[in-house]
Amino acid sequence: VAIRSWQLSAKERKLIQVDQIDYLTGILNRKTIRAQLSKLFSSKKTAAENGILFVDVDYFKQINDNHGHHTGDLLLKHVARTITDSIRSKNDVIGRFGGDEFVVVCRDTSEAELTAIGERIVQAMRVPFRNGGSSINVSVSIGAHLTNEADDQQSALHAADLAVYEAKRRGRGQFVLHYDDLEGTFKSRIYSSECLSKGIADDLLRLDFQ
Numbered sequence: 001v002a003i004r005s006w007q008l009s010a011k012e013r014k015l016i017q018v019d020q021i022d023y024l025t026g027i028l029n030r031k032t033i034r035a036q037l038s039k040l041f042s043s044k045k046t047a048a049e050n051g052i053l054f055v056d057v058d059y060f061k062q063i064n065d066n067h068g069h070h071t072g073d074l075l076l077k078h079v080a081r082t083i084t085d086s087i088r089s090k091n092d093v094i095g096r097f098g099g100d101e102f103v104v105v106c107r108d109t110s111e112a113e114l115t116a117i118g119e120r121i122v123q124a125m126r127v128p129f130r131n132g133g134s135s136i137n138v139s140v141s142i143g144a145h146l147t148n149e150a151d152d153q154q155s156a157l158h159a160a161d162l163a164v165y166e167a168k169r170r171g172r173g174q175f176v177l178h179y180d181d182l183e184g185t186f187k188s189r190i191y192s193s194e195c196l197s198k199g200i201a202d203d204l205l206r207l208d209f210q
Helices: 002-020 030-040 060-067 069-086 111-125 153-169 182-201
Strands: 051-057 092-096 101-106 129-131 134-136 140-146 175-177
Touching: 002 030, 030 092, 030 101, 030 153, 051 069, 051 111, 051 153, 060 069, 060 134, 069 092, 069 101, 069 111, 069 129, 101 111, 111 140, 111 175, 140 153, 153 175, 153 182
Parallel strands: 140 175
Antiparallel strands: 051 101, 051 140, 092 101, 129 134
16 A cells, blocks of 8 residues: 555656646746746745846747747757756746746846846857757847845736847847836837827828928
8 A cells, every 4th residue: 555655646746747847848837937936926035136037039930930840849948958057056947938938037146146147048049059950040038137025926027028128129139137217118119109000090190301
């Protein structure tokens, strides 16, 4: 009976592990990385001085379209390995958050250290990805946020996500740390874009040639 109970426990542990891991890349999946974040923000004592890195693969759809989904899958594995090799082995955890999106949680860090980790990933990803006889230039855009006691999971991810958009706006393939004015700047751009779209739709725009 003891042996059978141990065997059942081993199977359960294996199933739990499988449920926590992204099937393609072998890193944590979205559900597990969110659970890590929930635990981190469960107390004000543990909420502050942690880094969130939101990593987005630039032009991944084009790579998929031009080279095929198999190559795209191999690339995602390569990105996961590269990020894993670039972060701290003890304090940091990485998870696949979406199709070509990754989140890194850096516990007990500083702005300088978080920036160094992000820049290290950006530099490492600039090495061309080799698949068979072909070589593909790859880059990532990274948005980062250093948490404080007022943060929760949603606000921290939102801040890092805004920084990713800013990194892409600046030309992609770079690291941007979230700053206070970024929220207002982002909302202002959305408003300007909406006004322009409405102006085009309502035929309110006029070109004056000089």
